[in-house]
Amino acid sequence: MELPITLVTILICSVTIANGANILALLNIPSPSIHLWNSVHLTALAERGHNVTVLSTRALKEPVPNHTDIVLEGIYEFLEQQEDYVMEDMSDMSPYTLLALFTGWMKGFCQFSMENKGMKTLMNYPDDFKFDLIIFEPTSGECLLAVVKKFGSPPVVAVSSFSHPHWLNEYIANPNHPAYTPHLFLTYTDHMTFFERLHNVIFYLYTNYMWHIKTLPEIDEIVKRYLGPAGAVPTEELRKISMMFVNTHPSFDYPRPLLPSFIEIAGIHIKEPQPLPKDLQVFLDEAKEGVIYFSLGSNVRSDKLQEDKRRALLEAFAQLPYKVLLKWESDTLPGQPKNVKVGKWLPQKDILAHPNVRLFITHSGLLSTQEAIYRGVPIVGIPFFADQQTNIHKAVMHGVGLKLAYKHITRETVLKAIRTVLDNPSYAKNMQELSVKFRDQIDNPLQRFIFWCEYVIRHKGAHHLRSAAMDLAWYQYLLIDVIVTLVAAILIPILLLCYCCRRMFSRKQPHMKIKKN
Known part of the structure; x- marks a missing residue:
């Protein structure tokens, strides 16, 4: 008697999960709350039987089976050097200054990570050691993708604790229209006035300049300076991301189009309240x-x-x-x-539940x-x-x-x-x-995250979810070449017709004779 197809599929998936994958997480944002947020889904993966290695800013308070911490020691002391900006200055800072400061921190975190003992420990893993999946936190951890080459270029997924910075869309070519998607650093709604849309577009362009022309190339140079041929080029690895997890939900965040590889996981860190002290x-x-x-x-x-x-x-x-x-x-x-x-x-989550x-x-x-x-x-x-x-x-x-x-x-x-x-x-x-x-969600965000991580592992990167837009040049993506061709196809005949008419009209004009006195 044949087993039902669905049962066979479940058994195959169970075997895959039971074997356990080697997963590497790269997290260098020096924030205790973000560390706790990430620890929720990473420990859940470990509890599923996966071997999880985490390069991060601090270790778990209590050891978890199948979970190994490599700490980037001293990064909080590095952040404290910027403490003057965290209070009065930043509370009233313009978005342009904030973005410049933010990208400056990103480069600083990169150099700190490359020099850190934790990174050297990871790079000293045996050459034949391989990971089946790499998870990294974008908007700071792009630099750490330098280790991808070291471990055989496994699939990479990004997990953002921030809501939805627009540059994350560009990593996987997710549609992002500035007419109704305000920049993360601007306090506009999805119903902007003309001048708000104008400012939004200008700030988008400024962000692209700061991010893609200034910051990411400098990160590449930092990686080359410290790791040389042993390190992967982060900007190249960003174009190979298999999946993007973002901390958003349409009930609070503005609705927008999402690719199948763009997964919302807001509320992933919230559990049933625990007993209070x-x-x-x-x-x-x-x-x-x-x-x-x-x-x-x-x-x-x-x-x-x-x-x-x-x-x-x-x-x-x-x-x-x-x-x-x-x-x-x-x-x-x-x-x-x-x-x-x-x-x-x-215990904030438990206090708020009272x-x-x-x-x-x-x-x-x-x-x-x-x-x-x-x-x-x-x-x-x-x-x-x-x-x-x-x-x-x-x-x-x-x-x-x-x-x-x-x-x-x-x-x-x-x-x-x-x-x-x-x-x-x-x-x-x-x-x-x-x-x-x-x-009111169709499933639990944590279960959703685990499923899609294991999905990427099972399907070796899930390249069938990759948008073809990743292979287009910017002028192709924006249809500039098509628009120019269409405009030319319309204007050229009109101009030729005007030229011909002018020539014909000029030939029919009688020549005026000049009388001599």
Whole structure:
């Protein structure tokens, strides 16, 4: 008796999974929150039986079977040298300056990685050692694709913790039209005015210049300088990416066309809430009037705020009838009000799941914003850098939060923002509705990620998903050659006809005789 075809397929896939693949992850963004985000899907792959090696900025707190960490030690100290930019300067920085700073960091991270002991450890692996898949974090980790050649050029997939920077589209030729897809660093919607569309196009062109003409070629040169013939050329490897995973969902992000190799995985890091530490559980349970949770994420330290901003926040909190749970990285908080509880590191996803949490004051990082959406908690956003301005702008557009600019923080502005959101039930209602849309997915994002990673391995790169647009020159992709040909086909006959008519008309004109006196 023959087995059903579907059962045979399942058995074949199970054998492939049971054998386990060798997977290498390349992650050099120095951000604890992004590291935790990536660790969710990487440990899930290890739990599936795959052998996962991770070159990243820190090791897992607790060892996981089939998971090996190689640490790029010292990269956080490198980032701290840029600390002056992370606070006041970046909160009010123009998108042009921000992009220049961002690309500068990217080159700095590349050189740091090439010089690091962790990279040397990876490059010293035996020459016959092969990986079946390489995962890298774009918008910083392009440089690390230099190791692809070392390990036999396996398939490569990209996993972006950011929402959807437009340059990611170009890596796999995903359609990206500037008429309705605003740049990540611009706070426009998908319904732009003429001047907004004009500015969007100009900034797209400027980004392409900064990214493709300046930054990526310099990264190639850094790799050649350190690895020579042993390293692959990153810009060449970018054109071979098999799949792009992005941290987006159409409920919050603007709808746009996506290729089959462009997979959305927003919410991949959110799990069922875990039990809270006893002191936090008691604090939240007893706050019948409600709790405001305050955290500026893993890169912006609350204890490094300017003195006047810190004092304004605390004075505002002291006047509220709510309890406040504050992420504070130092041992003591001068002037701490009685209704404020502090913690150096707090289980944010689990705190937001508590029914007494009524408001989240956040830096508007994408991961924090998604966690608030998933749990249905309205927000007040204090954005500082990268995509945070865009995230809070979207939240305001959806009616689920308000923006509070860092430079405008005073006791009065803090109280006004908090009371506006908490006293108007529409913010909570809109966030609950957005939460339902965000949760309503055909499958679990983590399961989706694992399936497609294993799909790429099974089909040796899944080249059948590769868009033919990757093989076109820019003028072919934009149909410039076709447009020129069509225009020429129309204009040339018209010009010839005009020329002939002019010649015929000039011949028929009688010659005027000049009389002599």
